[in-house]
Amino acid sequence: MIRNVAAVVGEQAAAFELGVACQVFGLDRAGDDLPVYDFAVCAPSPGAVRSTSGFSLQVDHGLERLAAADLITIPAWPQLDQAGPPQLLEALRTAVARGSKVLSVCTGAFLLAEAGLLDGRRAATHWQFTDLLAARYPKVRVDREVLYVEDGPILTSAGAAAGIDACLHVVRREHGAATANALARRMVVPAHRSGGQAQFIEMPVPEVRTNYELSGLIDWMQAHLDHPMTAESLAARAAMSTRTFARRFKAVTGTTAHRWLLDQRLQLAEELLETTDLPVDAVATRAGFGSADTLRHHFGARRGVGPAAHRRTFRSDGHQGG
Structure with missing residues (x-):
């Protein structure tokens, strides 16, 4: 410590x-x-x-x-x-x-x-x-x-x-x-930016319409992490081709939509494990991983420990959950 x-x-x-x-x-x-x-x-x-x-x-x-x-x-x-x-x-x-x-x-x-x-x-x-x-x-x-x-x-x-x-x-x-x-x-700073995010982004001033659409889409993604999302569905929601969407998303955020989603879902899973008594499978569903096995896979790969071990380490009130 x-x-x-x-x-x-x-x-x-x-x-x-x-x-x-x-x-x-x-x-x-x-x-x-x-x-x-x-x-x-x-x-x-x-x-x-x-x-x-x-x-x-x-x-x-x-x-x-x-x-x-x-x-x-x-x-x-x-x-x-x-x-x-x-x-x-x-x-x-x-x-x-x-x-x-x-x-x-x-x-x-x-x-x-x-x-x-x-x-x-x-x-x-x-x-x-x-x-x-x-x-x-x-x-x-x-x-x-x-x-x-x-x-x-x-x-x-x-x-x-x-x-x-x-x-x-x-x-x-x-x-x-x-x-x-x-x-x-x-x-008063962003709570989490992944270390893998690009540090230098060549981003010319975008058209107002494009910037608004991506801002609205990113807000929607953040609010619906439990929803299935694919590059195709996100591109359609942004009214772009898949290739154009991928290019513009990375230009705005410095990372891919897939990696951004994974980072956001892992962060939400961390918070749920630390602050609620939800069983691991419920955390997985709420955070958009679909199954406890999928959550364990990504959590272990990124954090080095499983969800249950993370909960035991960071719960301060003694509750362990499922």
Whole structure:
């Protein structure tokens, strides 16, 4: 269980990305019945640290703070033209070896790659830097499109807002969908964007009619997840050919209709398992999977555990359901 979180900055701090870590892990939201973490910002050289936005912040903790952290966040690393501090690279390797998880945002992946922690692993970074990351660290399996990717104890994410998605993913893993959704509402951000969603979408301004139709269709899909849906039926509802619908849906959402539906149905199944006593077969029907076996298959493939195990982990009131 993650209880202790440290954010690491270097000679400069990326203001927005550091703010993301502070928002998710560094605020006391006990009054909202949300998790509270022992959070601190640390640096190889504590003291005044200049931000990339022109102001300075006071960092009180050195790298010894990493020894207690269950999760270490690297909220971007602006010093790409400099070697990482050797003592920081060693501290990161030591932390992972003892079982700590690490989360990077944007160019924070470069520091992890320099430490050798991404060798042989899939990794994400901001789309502007994917080619540089791949060229500089050929042992890293750079995924150029995704918002975030988790490979073992390392979670890397793309630029800025993708860091919010990655942090909420950690909260969802640790505390369940209901808690992550409540935190997202508190932060006024989308509750869940799949890590596999494209981070960069070339989308010219659409015709008003097309944009309206897809917005209305997506709202309808969200409200009718228990209904059977095929590419053909969705295209017909949108008054498009199947090929045109597939192209426009991906242009608007960054993913395919099939994957979007699967993500939404899994999220609904999580919420139902955590907040109701519905038997697993009823959850499967309500979430649009049709049968408990189908739900178990997709839930296990995506979450790593079955629906019943997820319920046992995240139900807080002692009720287990069927």
